[in-house]
Amino acid sequence: MPLTARIALNRPLRRLFDYSVPEGVRLVPGQRVRIPFGRQQAIGLVVQTGVEPLPGINLKPVIATMEDWPALPEETVSLLSWASDYYQHPLGECLFTALPPALRRGRKAEEKPVEWWVACGHGEALPANAHRQRALLEWLNRHSQGAAGSDIIRAGFTRTQLRTLCDRELVKSVSPPSPHSATAEPEFLATGPTLSGAQAAAAEELASAGSGFSASLLYGITGSGKTELYLHYLKQNLGTEDQALVLVPEINLTPQTVARFRHYFGTRIVVWHSALNDGERLTTWLKIRNGEPVILIGTRSAVLLPFTGLQAIIVDEEHDSSYKQGEGFRYSGRDLAVYRAHLNRCPVILGSATPSLESVYNAQQGKYRLVRLEERAGNATPPVISLLDIRSRPLEGGLSRPALNAIEQTLARGEQALVFVNRRGFAPVMMCFDCGHMVECPRCDTRLTYHRRDRAMRCHHCDYQTAATEHCPKCQSDAFKPVGQGTERTEDILATAFPDTPVVRVDRDSTQRKGSIQGILKQVNSGEPCVLVGTQMLAKGHDFPNVTLVVVVNADGGLFSVDFRAPEQLIQTLLQVSGRAGRGTKPGKVLVQTCHSDHPLLKTLCEGHYLDIADQLLSERDEGQFPPFRAMAIFRAEADTMEKSLQVLDVIKPLTNAPGIETWGPLPAMIARRADKHRAQLVLNARNRKRLNTLLTGICQELDRRKLPAGVKWMIDVDPQET
Ligand code: ADP
Ligand code: ZN
Ligand code: ZN
Numbered sequence: 001m002p003l004t005a006r007i008a009l010n011r012p013l014r015r016l017f018d019y020s021v022p023e024g025v026r027l028v029p030g031q032r033v034r035i036p037f038g039r040q041q042a043i044g045l046v047v048q049t050g051v052e053p054l055p056g057i058n059l060k061p062v063i064a065t066m067e068d069w070p071a072l073p074e075e076t077v078s079l080l081s082w083a084s085d086y087y088q089h090p091l092g093e094c095l096f097t098a099l100p101p102a103l104r105r106g107r108k109a110e111e112k113p114v115e116w117w118v119a120c121g122h123g124e125a126l127p128a129n130a131h132r133q134r135a136l137l138e139w140l141n142r143h144s145q146g147a148a149g150s151d152i153i154r155a156g157f158t159r160t161q162l163r164t165l166c167d168r169e170l171v172k173s174v175s176p177p178s179p180h181s182a183t184a185e186p187e188f189l190a191t192g193p194t195l196s197g198a199q200a201a202a203a204e205e206l207a208s209a210g211s212g213f214s215a216s217l218l219y220g221i222t223g224s225g226k227t228e229l230y231l232h233y234l235k236q237n238l239g240t241e242d243q244a245l246v247l248v249p250e251i252n253l254t255p256q257t258v259a260r261f262r263h264y265f266g267t268r269i270v271v272w273h274s275a276l277n278d279g280e281r282l283t284t285w286l287k288i289r290n291g292e293p294v295i296l297i298g299t300r301s302a303v304l305l306p307f308t309g310l311q312a313i314i315v316d317e318e319h320d321s322s323y324k325q326g327e328g329f330r331y332s333g334r335d336l337a338v339y340r341a342h343l344n345r346c347p348v349i350l351g352s353a354t355p356s357l358e359s360v361y362n363a364q365q366g367k368y369r370l371v372r373l374e375e376r377a378g379n380a381t382p383p384v385i386s387l388l389d390i391r392s393r394p395l396e397g398g399l400s401r402p403a404l405n406a407i408e409q410t411l412a413r414g415e416q417a418l419v420f421v422n423r424r425g426f427a428p429v430m431m432c433f434d435c436g437h438m439v440e441c442p443r444c445d446t447r448l449t450y451h452r453r454d455r456a457m458r459c460h461h462c463d464y465q466t467a468a469t470e471h472c473p474k475c476q477s478d479a480f481k482p483v484g485q486g487t488e489r490t491e492d493i494l495a496t497a498f499p500d501t502p503v504v505r506v507d508r509d510s511t512q513r514k515g516s517i518q519g520i521l522k523q524v525n526s527g528e529p530c531v532l533v534g535t536q537m538l539a540k541g542h543d544f545p546n547v548t549l550v551v552v553v554n555a556d557g558g559l560f561s562v563d564f565r566a567p568e569q570l571i572q573t574l575l576q577v578s579g580r581a582g583r584g585t586k587p588g589k590v591l592v593q594t595c596h597s598d599h600p601l602l603k604t605l606c607e608g609h610y611l612d613i614a615d616q617l618l619s620e621r622d623e624g625q626f627p628p629f630r631a632m633a634i635f636r637a638e639a640d641t642m643e644k645s646l647q648v649l650d651v652i653k654p655l656t657n658a659p660g661i662e663t664w665g666p667l668p669a670m671i672a673r674r675a676d677k678h679r680a681q682l683v684l685n686a687r688n689r690k691r692l693n694t695l696l697t698g699i700c701q702e703l704d705r706r707k708l709p710a711g712v713k714w715m716i717d718v719d720p721q722e723t
Contacts, residue, residue, distance in 0.1 A: 004051040004059060007035060007044035008092035010104055014704055016047055016091065020059040027062070030070030030077045032099075034063040034106065043106045045072065045095050047081075067109050071289070072098055076306045079340050088633075088696050088716040089329045097329055098304045100281040111283055116176035117162065118146035123170055136161050137170055145177055150279060190263055191235070192228055198375040199225050199232075205371045207347045209237035209311045215338050217318075217359050217368040218351040219611065222579020223543075225377030226351045227257075230314050231264050233349070234295060242311035243288070244295045247302060247333055249320040250274065251540050255518065258297060265295055272298030272305065300325060300333035303340060313341050317540070318350035318359060319572055324721045332719060353579055353610065354572040357621060360614045361628040376583070383550070383581040383588030385606045389597040397493025398553040403591055404497055410549040411501055411529045415586065417549040418532045419494065420539065420577045421487050422558075422570075430457060432472035433479035445673040450482045452489070462675035490553060491533045498531060506534030539577040545584030550577055552592040559599055563670070563723055564626045567601060568617055575610060625662075627719070631689035633696060634720045635666075638677040639712040642668060645680035648712045652682055655699045660687045670723070683723065 003021045019035055021027055031046045041063065053059060072080075076098055084094040096104050103109055119140040126134050136157045140147060147155075152162060165171045195203060207214040220226040230246065238244055248257065253273050261269045270284050287294055291308040298305075300323055303313075315323075315337050323333040334350065341348035350359055350368070363370040376382055393400045398421065407417045429447040431438050439448045441459035448457035450468060458465040472480040482489070487507045494503045504520055524532060527546040532538060558570030574592065582588020594602060604613045622629045635652050637645040649666030656663045662685045669679040686692035696716060708714070 003049065004053045005033075005046050005062060006048040006051050007033065007062075008047050008095050009037065009042055009044050010092055010096040012090055012093060014090045014700060017044070018051060018053070018059055019044075020053065020061045021049070022061050025062065025065065027065065028070050030072035030074065031068075032066035032071045032103065032109075034066060036060050036063060043104065045092070046070075047077075047091070047095075066106070071103060071109060072306050073289075073308050075308075075340075075343055076304070078343055079336065080304065082339060082343075083329075083331050083336060085697070086693065087329065087331050087718050088700055089331075094329055097301065098306060100285040101278050102282045103285070107282075109282075109286065109289075111286060112279055114176045115149040116146050116174055117149060117152060117171050118174055119143075119171050121168075121170040125168070126170075130164075132157065133161050133165055137165060140171060146174065148176065150277065192231060192264070193378075195228070195232055196225065196375065196377055198373055199229050199377065202371050202373045203229060203232060203236070205369070206233060206349060207369070209239075209242070209347055211347065212345045213342050214347045215341065215362075215368045216347065216349050216371050217355055217363045218349050218371045218373065219355055220351060220353060220373035221376065221382060221610075222353040222576065223376045223380050223382075223583045224353070224373040226316070226353075226373065227260065228377065229373070230316070230349070230351070231261065233314075234312065235264060237312055238293075238295070239311070241293050241309060243291070243293055243307050243309040244312045245302060245305075245307065245310060245314070245337070246295065246297045247313070247315045247323070247337055248297060248299065249317050249322045249540065250299045251322075251537060252317060253297065253299060254521075256521070256543075261295065261297060268293065268295050270294045270296050272296055272302040274299065303333045303336045307344075310340070310344050311346050313337050313346065313348040315348065315350045316352075318352045319354050319356040320540075321569070321721050324719070326721070330715075330717050330720075335719070354575050355610075355614070357568055357614055357618055358628045360611065361618060364618075379585050380583050381587050382608060383578050383590050385578055385590040385592065385608055387597040387602055387606060388591045388593045389595070390593045391595050396497075397490040398593075399490065399493060399551070400593060403551045403593060406549055406589070406591055407494075407498070407531060407551065411498060411531070413548075414529055415548040416524065416527075416530050416532065416544065416546045417551065418538060418544070418547050418577070418580055419490060419534075419551045419553060421490055421533065421535055421553045422555065422573065430468060430480060430482055432475060432477055433481060434477035435472060435475040437472055437474040439473065443673070443676045445671055452482070461671060487533050487535060494531050494533060502528075502530040504530055504532050506532060506538050536573065538580065539573050542580060543583055544580055546586075547580050548582055548586050548588050550581040550588070550590045552577065552590070555592045555594040555602065556596055559596060559601065564621070564624060565721065565723070567620070571601065571605060571610075571613055571617070574605060575608075578608075625685065631686045631692045632718075632720060632723075633684045633686075633692060634717045634723065635682040635684070635714060636669070636679065636717055637666075637681070637712055637714045638679045639709075640676070640678065642672065642678040642680060644709055644712050645678050647709050648714050649680055649682040651706070651708065652699065652703070652714070655702060656682070656684055656695065658691070658695050660691055661685070661695060681723075 004018050005021050005027050006016045006018055008016050027046045027049050029046050033044050034041055035044045080094045080098060084091040119137055123134050123137045206216050234244055258271060272284055289306045296302055315334050318334050325331050338348050362368045388402055390400050410417045429438050430450050439457055441448055441464050443464055444459055444461045446461050448459055450457055455468045456465050457468050471478050487505055491503055491505045506520055524544050558566040578590040581590055604616060635649060637648045639645045646666050664683040666680050666682045669681050672679060
């Protein structure tokens with residue numbers, strides 16, 4: 001009798017499919033196969049082999065294997081099977097996220113030959129108006145070894161320009177110098193500064209690779225030299241054949257970070273992030289799958305890649321909310337990193353100046369080893385934080401007189417200042433001062449924010465945008481003006497107050513153009529006096545040695561939010577942005593403008609000991625019975641009416657009735673309408689995680705059997721970041 005294989009497909013189905021295995025074909029779990037599916041063919045991943053076929057059922061046979069080795073090695077399959085169960089997401093979709101898009105579509109698991117171009121002329125003969133072609137030719141002439149086609153496109157040129165130059169015989173395609181990655185620059189592998197006493201002590205406490213599984217929480221204050229410590233750790237611990245994974249938030253994967261790692265490890269460094277194209281993804285994926293001894297620096301999804309020789313995992317800025325995937329397979333990259341280290345019996349280091357309450361709690365419970373690094377590296381000292389009460393003080397562009405004075409003094413000393421506008425909870429909206437009307441997004445339950453540069457009003461939750469009007473759309477009054485602070489208005493006030501100093505705005509709008517953030521960083525790193533104005537983007541990871549003053553324009557959003565995570569996020573943001581001050585040799589100062597200078601949380605903030613604040617926040621979580629003291633999951637529903645969304649959750653609610661489980665809702669979500677979808681949620685709060693997991697699995701099976709109202713999408717979010 002032919003054997004049977006159980007196969008997963010890349011579909012949102014909570015089931016696997018059985019196929020018979022033709023004579024002479026041997027399958028192993030994790031292998032890619034081509035199978036008949038309905039009237040078509042599909043790519044599948046083998047999950048189980050040697051399954052006893054049920055009598056009387058005629059299974060279709062597997063058509064072919066895609067390669068004779070498993071695309072996903074055993075450990076990766078285990079990781080994703082566990083994740084599928086933990087996050088209640090269909091196994092097929094989970095497994096396929098570990099494949100690069102090309103392999104999901106059924107391409108061969110081999111690299112496309114690199115197309116390599118060199119210049120062979122100087123373009124005297126080019127027509128005068130062929131500016132871009134001339135620019136491309138000059139660019140290529142500057143790259144004496146030539147360049148890959150993909151790099152040429154990335155530098156802003158087009159295929160048409162290349163082809164035209166090729167027709168004119170000014171460029172030609174040659175085989176790439178091999179190995180082509182080594183041609184970038186002559187390699188200079190260096191070691192950085194010697195570790196300070198505090199760094200060396202911390203390094204000593206971290207478990208060495210090869211000693212089995214361990215999880216360490218590296219609590220290192222901003223500027224304490226965590227990155228330097230990671231580099232030393234990897235240098236010390238990695239064998240020449242080993243692989244390592246360094247997870248970073250998207251925004252921290254800057255050329256500066258990569259350069260720092262390359263400096264130590266040269267071409268052993270590879271990167272993984274959302275801007276790679278399909279070809280680059282396949283190349284990197286193959287390196288990892290083939291067990292090449294790479295050190296991968298990547299964002300969230302890098303944790304799912306098919307490593308075969310992983311010996312160390314580092315999660316930098318482990319508190320960052322971008323580690324949680326917000327849609328589809330809603331996994332936490334940080335939590336999977338810990339589970340992966342456990343599966344793989346290797347150490348994992350979670351590093352942050354403001355660790356998540358979950359991780360602090362795990363350290364308190366003895367699950368993680370707490371390693372402290374509480375001195376700044378080099379000669380830098382931690383910044384001094386003070387509160388500036390702005391009740392009944394006149395503000396200009398959100399800034400009080402004392403704050404402006406402090407900026408003035410900083411600039412006069414030849415130093416730089418950073419002005420941080422906390423977007424969360426605040427944004428400039430257009431308001432009518434006669435009738436009070438504010439313009440809302442027609443597709444979401446949010447107000448439109450006003451962007452003065454292009455006189456537009458935009459929704460920050462969907463892509464809706466419309467021109468700003470001069471008059472109130474409701475009562476036609478011309479007292480229709482922006483209220484609240486945005487970075488633009490603050491930038492204008494600063495430019496007027498300090499006409500001789502560059503004022504540089506850093507937010508999503510000003511950095512959209514490719515490479516513009518690099519330009520900004522270059523200006524700041526020149527050290528010349530300037531004022532930086534920006535949002536959350538400025539709070540993360542940057543090292544600006546000449547910034548000595550940080551002004552926080554508005555600290556109060558988040559103090560009184562209904563979201564139980566808001567206070568934690570506020571404190572983390574404030575400490576991270578404060579950490580940009582005084583990283584060089586000069587001391588730093590932080591002024592936090594607030595209307596609640598007597599709030600206990602802000603008072604503790606000034607003492608600057610994050611672990612004390614975390615204790616305070618944790619006892620609030622305990623009292624409110626929130627995570628990490630409880631396990632939480634949310635059923636989310638969205639439909640074209642709120643009624644339908646609530647209806648589905650009403651069906652689910654009775655199924656959640658179980659001992660030790662509390663259910664809240666169903667209720668409309670905090671932003672009840674987004675991009676014309678009406679969203680509702682049902683929150684489950686459990687004492688016991690295992691029991692919650694079993695309950696959720698049962699509910700999913702039950703819901704798959706039932707007929708639910710049409711046109712409603714429902715999903716489960718385990719360990720939600722947003723409530
Ligand atoms: P973190 O990642 O904790 O914010 P970094 O590793 O970026 O800190 O270090 C902050 C600054 O201190 C960097 O400019 C870095 O080059 C410098 N630095 C780190 N360790 C040392 C050291 N042992 N001696 C001198 N300078 C150091
Ligand atoms: Zn009006
Ligand atoms: Zn909208």
